[in-house]
Amino acid sequence: MGLVVSHITFDCADPNALAGWWAQVLGWERVWELDPADEEVALRSPDAMGTWLFIKVPDRKSSKNRVHPDLRPPNGSDQATELARLLELGATPVDIGQGDVQWHVLADPEGNEFCLLVRTPAQVADDGD
Structure with a gap:
């Protein structure tokens, strides 16, 4: 049996804002946030089959995504x-x-x-x- 994917993670400057944007795009709901200051925010698909996690990082995106x-x-x-x-x-x-x-x-x-x-x-x- 293969592994089970838990979630896909996005490094970002503002997890709250980016998760909110993707929630609008995908129609997914916010399922949790970690304190302090919204450093991690998760969205889950309505069928609970997909979760995306947005994590605050200090560095900015600098090149094309590999995924x-x-x-x-x-x-x-x-x-x-x-x-x-x-x-x-x-x-x-x-x-x-x-x-x-x-x-x-x-x-x-x-x-x-x-x-x-x-x-x-x-x-x-x-x-x-």
Whole structure:
């Protein structure tokens, strides 16, 4: 049997703000914070299958992420709608050398890259992908 993933951790300057931003993006809820001064904040998916932890660190992000989330539009939505929503929330388009691709590479307010894919979960399931 393999290991079980507990959570994905993001080093950041302001865990409270970044967790709040991602909570809006993902529709996840804040499940705990550690005192003092919001140095650790955790979000959990509604199905309790995923947890992201945001930890305060003194250094700033200095290069491209080596690991990043790939996000799909939810069923009933589409890439264009979600892209507009993400940009309105403060995501910024970034060029990491991806060239001409179907997905969008964006960065959160602290510069962490993530991708917005084209197909919804239902579209992926219908294709047997």
